[in-house]
Amino acid sequence: MMRPRILLIEDDASTSSALSKVLTGEGYLVTTADRGDDGLAMATRETFDLVITDLRLPGLGGLELVKQLHIAKPKLPIVLMTAHGTTETAIEATKQGAYEYLMKPFEADELLDLVAAAVDAGRLMSEPVELGEARSGQSALVGSSRAMQAIYKELGRVAATPVTVLIRGETGTGKELIARAIYQHSDRADKPFIAVNCAAIPETLLESELFGHERGAFTGAQARRVGRFEQAEGGTLFLDEIGDLNPNTQAKLLRVLQERCIQRLGDSTNVPVDVRVIAATHRDLESAIKEKEFREDLFYRLSVVTISLPPLRERAEDIPDLVRFFIRRYARELSVELPAVQAEAIAFLQRQTWPGNVRELENAVRQALLLAKPLAIGLDHVQQAVDKARRPEKISQQPHSAYIADLLASAERGEINNVYARMIADLEPDLFKQAIQMAHGNQAKAARWLGVTRLKMREKLTELGLHPRNSNAPDETSEEIN
Numbered sequence: 343m344m345r346p347r348i349l350l351i352e353d354d355a356s357t358s359s360a361l362s363k364v365l366t367g368e369g370y371l372v373t374t375a376d377r378g379d380d381g382l383a384m385a386t387r388e389t390f391d392l393v394i395t396d397l398r399l400p401g402l403g404g405l406e407l408v409k410q411l412h413i414a415k416p417k418l419p420i421v422l423m424t425a426h427g428t429t430e431t432a433i434e435a436t437k438q439g440a441y442e443y444l445m446k447p448f449e450a451d452e453l454l455d456l457v458a459a460a461v462d463a464g465r466l467m468s469e470p471v472e473l474g475e476a477r478s479g480q481s482a483l484v485g486s487s488r489a490m491q492a493i494y495k496e497l498g499r500v501a502a503t504p505v506t507v508l509i510r511g512e513t514g515t516g517k518e519l520i521a522r523a524i525y526q527h528s529d530r531a532d533k534p535f536i537a538v539n540c541a542a543i544p545e546t547l548l549e550s551e552l553f554g555h556e557r558g559a560f561t562g563a564q565a566r567r568v569g570r571f572e573q574a575e576g577g578t579l580f581l582d583e584i585g586d587l588n589p590n591t592q593a594k595l596l597r598v599l600q601e602r603c604i605q606r607l608g609d610s611t612n613v614p615v616d617v618r619v620i621a622a623t624h625r626d627l628e629s630a631i632k633e634k635e636f637r638e639d640l641f642y643r644l645s646v647v648t649i650s651l652p653p654l655r656e657r658a659e660d661i662p663d664l665v666r667f668f669i670r671r672y673a674r675e676l677s678v679e680l681p682a683v684q685a686e687a688i689a690f691l692q693r694q695t696w697p698g699n700v701r702e703l704e705n706a707v708r709q710a711l712l713l714a715k716p717l718a719i720g721l722d723h724v725q726q727a728v729d730k731a732r733r734p735e736k737i738s739q740q741p742h743s744a745y746i747a748d749l750l751a752s753a754e755r756g757e758i759n760n761v762y763a764r765m766i767a768d769l770e771p772d773l774f775k776q777a778i779q780m781a782h783g784n785q786a787k788a789a790r791w792l793g794v795t796r797l798k799m800r801e802k803l804t805e806l807g808l809h810p811r812n813s814n815a816p817d818e819t820s821e822e823i824n
Contacts, residue, residue: 345369345370345371345797346370346371346391346392346461346797347370347371347372347373347389347390347391347392348365348370348371348372348373348390348391348392348393348394348457348461349373349374349375349381349384349385349388349390349392349393349394350362350365350372350373350374350375350394350395351374351375351376351377351378351381351393351394351395351396351399351404351407352374352376352394352395352396352399352423353376353377353396353398353399353400354396355376357396358374358376361394361453362374364450364453364454365453365454365457367795368454368457368795368796368797369795369797369798370457370797373388373390376400377399377400377401377402378395378399378400378401378402378403378404378406378407379401379402380401381393381395381399381402381407382402382407382410382411385411385414385415385418386411386414386415390418391419391461391464391465392418392419392420392421392457392460392461392464393411393418393419393420393421394420394421394423394457395407395408395420395421395422395423396422396423396424397422397423397424397425397431397432397435404422404423404424404435405422405431405434405435405438408420408422408435408438408439408440409438409439411439412438412439412440413439416439416532416533417464417467417468417532418464419441419442419460419461419463419464420439420440420441421440421441421442421443421444421456421457421460422435422440422442422443422444423443423444423446423448424443424444424445424446425445425446429445429557429565429566432445433566433568436568436572436573437572437575441460441463441464441534441573442456442459442460442568442573443568444456445564445565451786454786454796455785455786458796458797458800462537462800463534463535463536463537466518466522466535466537467525467534467535469481470526471483471519471522471523471526473494473497473523474486474490474494480671481519481522482519482667483516483519483520483523484660484663484664484667485657485660485663485664486659486660486663487657487659487660489652489656489657490652490657490660493520493649493651496647496649497520497523497524497527497649498527500524500647500649501523501524501527501528502527502528502529503647504618505646505647506599506618506619506620506621506643506644506645506646506647507521507524507620507621507646507647507648507649508584508620508621508622508623508644508645508646508647508648508649509521509620509621509622509623509648509649509651510622510623510624510648510649510650510651511622511624511650511651511652511653511699512624512651512653512699513624513698513699513701514654514698514699514700514701514702515651515652515653515654515699515700516651516699516700517582517622517624517651518537518580518582518622520622520649520651521537521578521580521582521620521622522535522580524578524620525577525578525580525620528578528618530576530577530578530618533574533575533576533577533578534573534574534575534576534577534578535574535577535578535580536570536573536574536577536578536579536580537580537582538551538552538570538579538580538581538582539582539583540581540582540583540584540586540587541582541583541586542583545588545591548587548588548591549590549591549594549607550563550567550569550607551569551570552569552570552571552591552594552595552604553569553571553594553598553604553605553606553607554566554567554568554569554571554572554604554606554607555567555569555606555607555608556606556607556608556609557608558608559606559607559608559609560607560608563607563608566606567606569604569606571598571604571615571617572604572613572615574615574617575615575616575617576616576617577617577618578617578618578619578620579617579618579619579620580620580621580622581595581619581620581621581622582621582622583622583623583624583625584621584622584623584644585623585624585625585627585630585636586625587636589637592636592637592640593637595640596637596639596640596643598615599619599640599643599644600643602614602615602616603615619644621644627641628641653696653699654696654699654700654702654703655694655695655696658692658693659692661688661691661692661703662688662692664700664703664704664707665683665688665691665703665707666683668703668704668707668708669681669683669707669711669719672707672708672711673711676711676712676715678711678715678716679716681711681714681715681716681717681718681719682718682719683718683719684718684719684720684721686720686721687710687719687720687721687723687724690721690724690725690728691703691706691724691728694728705727705805705806706724706727706728706730707727709726709727709730709767710723710724710726710727712763712766712767713726713727713763713764713767726764726767727767730767730768746765749761749764749765770802770806771806773792774788774792774799774802774803774806775806777791777792778799778803785799785800785803
């Protein structure tokens, strides 16, 4: 994957140097400017994944920079750094198109968390979702089966309308891709697309995340914060895992959908919002309604239009196209030649039940490519790749020395041809999963334990389908940046 490019606009040389060091250390490519007008010219002329700018700059102020840059590149995330005394200006910048603002002084971890989220938001807005046959890019809804053709038609019918959409389907079926496709084909495509995973945010923080808060609204609320609804003004808010909302947040979301306004925590003022909501869930909401776990009135508000994604086992005829798509993607990433895939390997993949759906197939194809390179992908490679999903539990039940001995014995018998790649494929998912669990969702801490950058940690968690719960625990190695 290409390293994200960040433009940092800061006139204080020491602050610019400190921020550049922190960001470069996490794997980002950083370009700097010390004047607002120069930064605007660079951001307009070149391609960046994120712009971070100070509020007070020579040549052109940060607020005017945000306004002009958002007009020129509406899908480019902009983070504004500002002092505590200029909160109102920062909120105005958000209205002008800034993705988020950061109050000085701040911790390095706070910056890195925000940068990772902003870069991801920019990718979701800018990376096209192709339908049917992927020709370019990294995101595609692949398949020509009758079930997928019906999905494409439904997308065409609902994308241009302002209705609320509920996307239903098992984990790994591609619900986020559907949401992004609706956004990209809507008349709101030049406005923000903000995604919130409701299951990945602690209940105590979710309301603040969605609706924002006033200073002093709760312990730790040191300044006013704009929530995701306000950030998505004029655009689309994607609420993933909507079935995990607690009753109180369900009631507040229902009110927003009915009245088209929000109230920040700690404030009684109504703030109008113009946001299209797309929700997704893998849960059986009808059963949740019967169990009094989900509001029936909210369900009907969310499901004006419902799109149900079929599990992969019900569209096995799409697996050959999906395999070819994932091979093209990961062959580029791994810098290997495109391998052939033997017919019996495809047939084996089509016979699987795929409880993890497309995401599980994607991981299996990537592992098979690692095992086979530079050879053609054969039946033994895909069998090993599919079987690895069950192997971590088996590995934990035997000493690593015995596990390694088994692998080497299999290689000696000619059953496998790459012990190193096989071991990495077997152990890596469990390694990252246990690290993020032991760190209680703190990605900085888990990344430090593993000796990888936070960017690498985030990429691996996404790749492996792991969604850690956020943690507010400060990192003991954090440094404060003024």
